[in-house]
Amino acid sequence: MTTERFDPVERLRGMVTPPADKSISHRAAIFAAMSPEPVRISNYLDAADTNSTLQAVRSVGAIVEVRPDEVLVRGTGLRGAQEPEGPIDVGNAGTLMRLLPGWLAGQEEGSWEFQGDESISRRPVNRIIEPLVMMGADIDAREGRLPPFTVRGARLSGLEYELPMASAQVKSCLLIAGLVAYGEVSVIEPTSSRDHTERMLAGAGVAIQRSAVEGGSGVRISVRNVDELELEEVHVPGDLSSAAFLIAAGILIPGSRIVVESVGVNWSRTGFLRILERMGAIVIGDLEPESQSMPTSEPITDLDVCHGPLIATTVEPEEVALAIDELPLVALLGCFAEGETVVRGAQELRVKESDRIATVVDGLRGLGAEIEATHDGFVVTGTAGLRGGTINSHGDHRLAMLGAVAGLASREGVEVVGMEAAAVSYPGFVSDIAALS
Numbered sequence: 001m002t003t004e005r006f007d008p009v010e011r012l013r014g015m016v017t018p019p020a021d022k023s024i025s026h027r028a029a030i031f032a033a034m035s036p037e038p039v040r041i042s043n044y045l046d047a048a049d050t051n052s053t054l055q056a057v058r059s060v061g062a063i064v065e066v067r068p069d070e071v072l073v074r075g076t077g078l079r080g081a082q083e084p085e086g087p088i089d090v091g092n093a094g095t096l097m098r099l100l101p102g103w104l105a106g107q108e109e110g111s112w113e114f115q116g117d118e119s120i121s122r123r124p125v126n127r128i129i130e131p132l133v134m135m136g137a138d139i140d141a142r143e144g145r146l147p148p149f150t151v152r153g154a155r156l157s158g159l160e161y162e163l164p165m166a167s168a169q170v171k172s173c174l175l176i177a178g179l180v181a182y183g184e185v186s187v188i189e190p191t192s193s194r195d196h197t198e199r200m201l202a203g204a205g206v207a208i209q210r211s212a213v214e215g216g217s218g219v220r221i222s223v224r225n226v227d228e229l230e231l232e233e234v235h236v237p238g239d240l241s242s243a244a245f246l247i248a249a250g251i252l253i254p255g256s257r258i259v260v261e262s263v264g265v266n267w268s269r270t271g272f273l274r275i276l277e278r279m280g281a282i283v284i285g286d287l288e289p290e291s292q293s294m295p296t297s298e299p300i301t302d303l304d305v306c307h308g309p310l311i312a313t314t315v316e317p318e319e320v321a322l323a324i325d326e327l328p329l330v331a332l333l334g335c336f337a338e339g340e341t342v343v344r345g346a347q348e349l350r351v352k353e354s355d356r357i358a359t360v361v362d363g364l365r366g367l368g369a370e371i372e373a374t375h376d377g378f379v380v381t382g383t384a385g386l387r388g389g390t391i392n393s394h395g396d397h398r399l400a401m402l403g404a405v406a407g408l409a410s411r412e413g414v415e416v417v418g419m420e421a422a423a424v425s426y427p428g429f430v431s432d433i434a435a436l437s
């Protein structure tokens with residue numbers, strides 16, 4: 001395990017390009033593996049999680065060539081996934097673990113065992129198993145709900161399923177299963193979550209229907225099976241969730257002005273920017289507006305970030321899924337804001353790479369924050385800064401980077417124990433920060 005120290009810096013200045021989007025990279029590799037024709041993916045994320053996905057799609061029969069400027073995937077077609085020699089190791093990648101089984105569950109034959117690292121072994125898979133079994137899938141999991149688990153190919157039928165929680169991973173799993181099922185698959189989400197799957201499938205010629213559920217904030221997304229995906233090329237934008245650490249550092253450190261280049265700003269990912277705007281932060285870019293129609297591409301912009309004072313805000317349950325991976329940063333920003341910052345309806349944070357309510361609250365409190373956990377979020381009282389100290393990443397990439405940003409903005413600096421976890425999504429994080437300092 002590596003311990004790294006982040007001392008307060010005077011200011012951040014310059015331009016930085018964040019790594020490629022993790023969510024979109026996973027989907028690009030999986031959909032390319034399902035395609036009959038070769039697919040070129042430019043700006044594919046080179047990080048631990050997305051390398052697990054390349055390995056996984058290789059093991060089910062895709063040929064993957066990693067070239068200097070692109071990843072070329074020659075897939076098996078929708079119904080040609082092969083049985084691997086051993087278990088599929090998803091490493092730390094929850095998205096891989098939840099999306100790939102949707103495809104494999106509907107193969108005519110074959111059996112696939114999924115396993116992963118220690119953190120993944122604590123993350124629930126019953127959320128995909130229950131609806132897939134309703135469709136006719138044959139899946140066995142440890143205690144019925146945890147990895148390792150085995151998927152055996154079966155004939156799947158259609159389903160209308162109301163998700164108990166807004167989850168892009170579960171929604172995507174079921175939509176993917178719908179591509180090989182007999183009958184329509186409709187997923188009803190209580191509130192919107194990221195829609196990269198819908199956009200990429202629509203771009204690959206799949207008829208995806210989306211409509212608002214009457215009398216609430218719910219959304220219904222429907223799909224029917226297709227003969228093949230027509231994908232050809234995918235360009236992966238920069239990852240807003242990785243950029244968020246740079247943006248937060250730019251806002252918190254006095255005198256900073258940075259430009260974060262080529263960031264994906266799909267509306268269903270920019271909840272954090274809307275929260276920042278309410279807090280009074282200055283982040284300027286060409287953001288995608290909310291739309292009722294189904295876009296087929298991913299918008300990209302440069303974000304211009306300035307230091308400035310913050311006021312507290314409340315994040316409501318319907319905003320949570322649109323900013324889920326950035327909520328730890330809302331806690332950190334709350335330490336510097338005037339007033340009480342509250343996050344509600346975010347119990348999903350408890351089943352991320354770590355229990356992010358517990359690890360964020362304990363971690364920031366150890367650095368001097370006035371922060372309390374609630375069952376579904378946290379309450380932070382702003383104290384105009386943070387002392388510093390030591391924080392443990394608990395093997396969670398986002399917690400490691402949170403500790404680093406806290407250190408740069410703190411009075412005494414922060415030591416992050418387990419900084420290597422950042423490589424799951426952002427291997428160049430420490431050098432990017434150093435280049436801005």
Ligand code: S3P
Pocket residue numbers: 022023024095166167168169170172193194324325348
């Ligand atoms: C992801 C969806 C989110 C997010 C995760 C990536 C995705 O998870 O936290 O980092 O790529 O679909 P849930 O959909 O389970 O909330």
